[in-house]
Amino acid sequence: MPPSTKPTRRKVLVQGTAALAFLTARPAFAEPEDMEKAILDFTGGVAVTPGKVKIEVAPLVENGNSVTLGVRVESPMTTAYHVKTIALFNEKNPQPQIARFHLGPRAGRAAVETRIRLATTQHLTAIARLSDGSLWSDTVEVIVTIAACTED
Amino acid sequence: MMFPERHSRNNIEPSSDFYLPAFFIAVLFAINLSPVPFMAVRAAEIPLAQRQSGFELMQAETQAMQRNDLSNPAMLWVREGEKLWDEKPGENGQSCVACHGVVTGMAGVAASYPTLDTASGRPIDLTGRIQQCRTDRQRASAWPRESRALLAMASLIGLQSRGMPIMPAPDPISKAGAARGKALFNQRVGQLNLSCAQCHDDNWGRKLGSATIPQGHPTGYPIYRLEWQGVGSLQRRLRNCLAGVRAEAFPFGADALIDLELFLMERAAGMTVETPAVRP
Amino acid sequence: MASALIDAPKTAKRGEIITLRALVSHQMETGYRREISGAVIPRLIIHTFTCHYDGEEIFRADLFPAMAANPLIAFTTVATRSEPLVFRWLDDAGVAITETVQLVVTA
Numbered sequence: 313m314p315p316s317t318k319p320t321r322r323k324v325l326v327q328g329t330a331a332l333a334f335l336t337a338r339p340a341f342a343e344p345e346d347m348e349k350a351i352l353d354f355t356g357g358v359a360v361t362p363g364k365v366k367i368e369v370a371p372l373v374e375n376g377n378s379v380t381l382g383v384r385v386e387s388p389m390t391t392a393y394h395v396k397t398i399a400l401f402n403e404k405n406p407q408p409q410i411a412r413f414h415l416g417p418r419a420g421r422a423a424v425e426t427r428i429r430l431a432t433t434q435h436l437t438a439i440a441r442l443s444d445g446s447l448w449s450d451t452v453e454v455i456v457t458i459a460a461c462t463e464d
Numbered sequence: 465m466m467f468p469e470r471h472s473r474n475n476i477e478p479s480s481d482f483y484l485p486a487f488f489i490a491v492l493f494a495i496n497l498s499p500v501p502f503m504a505v506r507a508a509e510i511p512l513a514q515r516q517s518g519f520e521l522m523q524a525e526t527q528a529m530q531r532n533d534l535s536n537p538a539m540l541w542v543r544e545g546e547k548l549w550d551e552k553p554g555e556n557g558q559s560c561v562a563c564h565g566v567v568t569g570m571a572g573v574a575a576s577y578p579t580l581d582t583a584s585g586r587p588i589d590l591t592g593r594i595q596q597c598r599t600d601r602q603r604a605s606a607w608p609r610e611s612r613a614l615l616a617m618a619s620l621i622g623l624q625s626r627g628m629p630i631m632p633a634p635d636p637i638s639k640a641g642a643a644r645g646k647a648l649f650n651q652r653v654g655q656l657n658l659s660c661a662q663c664h665d666d667n668w669g670r671k672l673g674s675a676t677i678p679q680g681h682p683t684g685y686p687i688y689r690l691e692w693q694g695v696g697s698l699q700r701r702l703r704n705c706l707a708g709v710r711a712e713a714f715p716f717g718a719d720a721l722i723d724l725e726l727f728l729m730e731r732a733a734g735m736t737v738e739t740p741a742v743r744p
Numbered sequence: 745m746a747s748a749l750i751d752a753p754k755t756a757k758r759g760e761i762i763t764l765r766a767l768v769s770h771q772m773e774t775g776y777r778r779e780i781s782g783a784v785i786p787r788l789i790i791h792t793f794t795c796h797y798d799g800e801e802i803f804r805a806d807l808f809p810a811m812a813a814n815p816l817i818a819f820t821t822v823a824t825r826s827e828p829l830v831f832r833w834l835d836d837a838g839v840a841i842t843e844t845v846q847l848v849v850t851a
Contacts, residue, residue, distance in 0.1 A: 370525055374675070375690035375744040378812040380525040402810060406776045410810040418802045418822055420761035425818035429774075429810050457674035534751035537814040540769040543747040693771070693813035 341404045341431060350408035354399050354439060355447055364448035365398075365440050376430040376456040383413075385422035385440040385448065395422035397441040404434040430456050509665055510679055515735060518678035518743055526690070530742040538619060538688035538740030541612070541695045545620025548613060554603035560617075563601065568624060575625040575737050578641070578726050579633035587633070587641040589722050590618055591697060609716040615695045619686045622739030630683065630737060632730040641719075645727025648720060654711030660724075675744070681732040682725065684741020691744065698725055746770065748843040750831060755848040756823035764795065764803075765818040766831050768841055774809035788836050793817055796830040797847070823849045 351360070368382035387395045394417045400410035413424045422440070430436075437451045519527060533539050549560045549567050564570060574590055581588035581596070588596070594617050595606045607614035632642065649660040663672070664680035671677070685698040692700075699721045703713035714720045751765035768790070775787025787809060795803040803819045821829075826849045833841045 370523060372523075374523050374526065377693050378529075378690045380529070405810045406774070407808055407810060409808040411808060412806040413817075413819070414804040414806075415819065416802070418797075418800075418824075419820050420822040421820045423820060425765070425816070427812035427816045429812050532751075534749050534765060534767065535816065537767060537769075537816075539749055540747050540767065540814060543749065544769075 342402075342406055342408055344403050344435075347401050347403045347408040347435075347437065350401055351437065351439065354401075354412075354441075358445065358447050360439055360447040360449045362449055362451075365438050365450040367436060367438050367450045367452045369436070369452060369454055371453070372455040372457060373430065374457055376432070378427045379430050379454065379456075380425070380427050381436075382423065382425040383438045383440075383450075387422045387440075387442065389417050389420055389422055391417045392443070394419075394443050395440050396443055398422070398424060399439050399441070400428070401437045401439070402428075402430065402434055403436070405429065405431045410436075430454055432456055510668070512734075515681065515732070516679060517681055517683050517735065517738060517741075519684070519738060519741065521676045521678055522742075522744060526742055526744055529688075530684075530738070536688065536740065536742055538686070538695050538742065541616045541619045541686070541688075542623055542740060544612070545616035545618075548617055549620060552602075553598070553605075556603045558602045560597070563597075567620060570621050570624040572625055572628055572631070574618075574622040574739065575628045576631045576633055576729075578638065578722050578729070580635040580637045585637065586719075587638050587722050587726055589699075589725055590621065591699070592717065592722075594618060594621070610697060610700055615686050615697065618697065619695060619740045622686060622737070625737040626739055628737050629734045630729055630732050632726070632733050638726055639730075641723045642726040642730045644720075645723035645725070646730075648724055649727055649731075654706065654709035656709040658709045660705065680728070681735055682728045683732060683735050684738035684743070686739065687741045687743050689743050695740065698728070746839075746841045748831065748833070748841055750829075750843055750845050751818075752829060752845050752847065754846075755850060758823060758825075758849050758851055760823045761820050762823055762847075763818060763820050764829065764831075765816065766793070766795070766843070767814065767816045768833050768843075769814050770833070770835065770841075772809065772811055772813045772815060776809065790815060790833045790835045792834045794832045795819070795821070796832070797821060798824045798827045823847065825849055 364386045366384045368384065369379065373379045383398050383400065385395045385398065387393070389395065395415060398413045398415070400412070401408050402410055410428050411426060415422065415424075433453070433455045435451055435453050437449055439447055439449045441447055519530065529535050529537070546567070552559045561567070577590040577593065578587045580586075581592070591609070591614060594614060598604045599606050607617075632638070652659045652662075660680065663677050668677050668679040682698050685701070686695045687701070688695050699716055702721055702724055703716070706713040746769050748766065748768040751767075753762050756762045770790050771788070772790065773785055773788040775784065777785045779785060789807060789809055789811065791807055793805040793807065794801055802821050805817055807815065826847060828844045828846050831843045
């Protein structure tokens with residue numbers, strides 16, 4: 313029996329998936345190496361230790377256009393020993409930087425909250441620079457769901 | 465917006481990328497690959513006891529955004545509306561406040577729109593009424609549909625009805641409009657050949673992609689939608705849905721959209737106004 | 745027509761740590777979107793946010809396009825004196841938005 317040219321259910325499925333793959337292939341996301349480079353620019357090569365920093369964010373978000381995110385750093389926030397800067401980085405947005413928050417002993421607490429954009433599911437890193445020059449970090453993964461009905 | 469591939473927004477023409485999600489849905493339907501038995505038919509209409517606002521489906525962070533007025537970005541529009549309420553835009557120096565008094569006096573107004581416009585004998589929506597005031601009473605130019613100022617004014621007036629029950633207009637002309645709207649709601653349209661009812665009556669609560677299908681009640685408009693990164697009207701939402709099923713959307717202000725608004729208000733009668741709501 | 749909303753206590757005890765939440769209207773155009781014609785929509789974001797209180801800058805943020813539209817920034821400060829809290833946003837076009845709230849500090 314000659315192979316049929318009639319579109320079978322399986323063929324349609326395969327072709328449909330191929331078309332989807334083609335349409336979803338996008339450039340313009342930054343690569344994880346870009347985040348590493350941006351972090352290096354911030355740290356100047358000083359070693360970063362995981363700890364003291366805590367990113368608070370939902371593990372799964374329903375829209376990447378506005379993701380509520382908090383960062384806390386364990387610190388007495390005294391004149392002698394405090395957090396100077398909290399820098400936020402992402403892996404796969406077009407640019408690896410998100411924000412840098414500069415604070416000091418008058419903050420009382422090392423805690424910030426904001427809303428950010430996430431282009432896709434990816435890792436986020438927060439790095440805190442303390443007054444003694446040490447660097448501390450936390451990294452989390454956030455899953456960004458994609459709505460089926462995107463419009464306008 | 466960080467999505468370089470999803471750039472069609474306010475004032476920007478849809479690009480070809482725009483069709484990706486619709487295409488995705490089309491594929492799901494064409495090959496019946498839906499992760500849930502999507503076309504499963506439930507009740508024809510939602511029982512009163514089961515009606516719920518889309519607020520209930522949102523994740524906690526998004527709910528928190530709506531709960532606190534100082535966290536809700538829509539309140540930025542309300543704040544702008546407060547300034548506009550006192551402005552005298554036209555040559556006759558007439559302001560909103562000069563006729564209507566303090567804006568809190570507008571309590572309950574938005575809860576009953578669209579309603580009958582006695583002058584024209586046709587139903588008019590809140591946006592249309594604001595425009596009528598602008599052009600006829602204030603001798604000023606109408607604001608463009610979905611403009612920041614118009615949404616700011618509609619948000620301000622809508623907020624005054626927050627917490628009040630939706631009261632559909634009782635006059636026969638508005639009721640006739642709602643009946644036409646109901647027919648539209650149940651009519652299959654677009655290349656996906658879907659009616660509003662098939663999603664929002666028959667399959668609410670189920671998943672479409674990762675999103676839960678809401679019942680589609682107009683309790684919070686104008687809304688701040690994360691997807692829009694701004695405030696938009698119910699008509700924008702309706703046009704989005706029409707585009708989603710790949711139907712040609714009615715133009716802003718079309719009678720058909722006002723009929724749909726009338727029906728949705730009837731369908732949500734007694735539900736609580738949330739304006740200005742936040743939605744994903 | 746920009747507007748801002750500040751969530752701050754009206755009064756605080758001296759030494760109390762208070763939370764300040766600042767929300768401002770801005771599209772935060774990323775510079776990565778395109779018109780249908782293919783033309784890039786130029787970047788237009790708030791790049792700097794500051795808060796001044798009791799004699800000095802107590803908080804500053806450098807912002808990038810990954811900040812959400814209508815950005816919210818929340819932080820804390822120690823109530824020291826009855827002085828205004830001055831919030832300032834500066835965007836790529838050089839437009840500055842300033843919002844001031846008065847804080848009354850009790851002993």
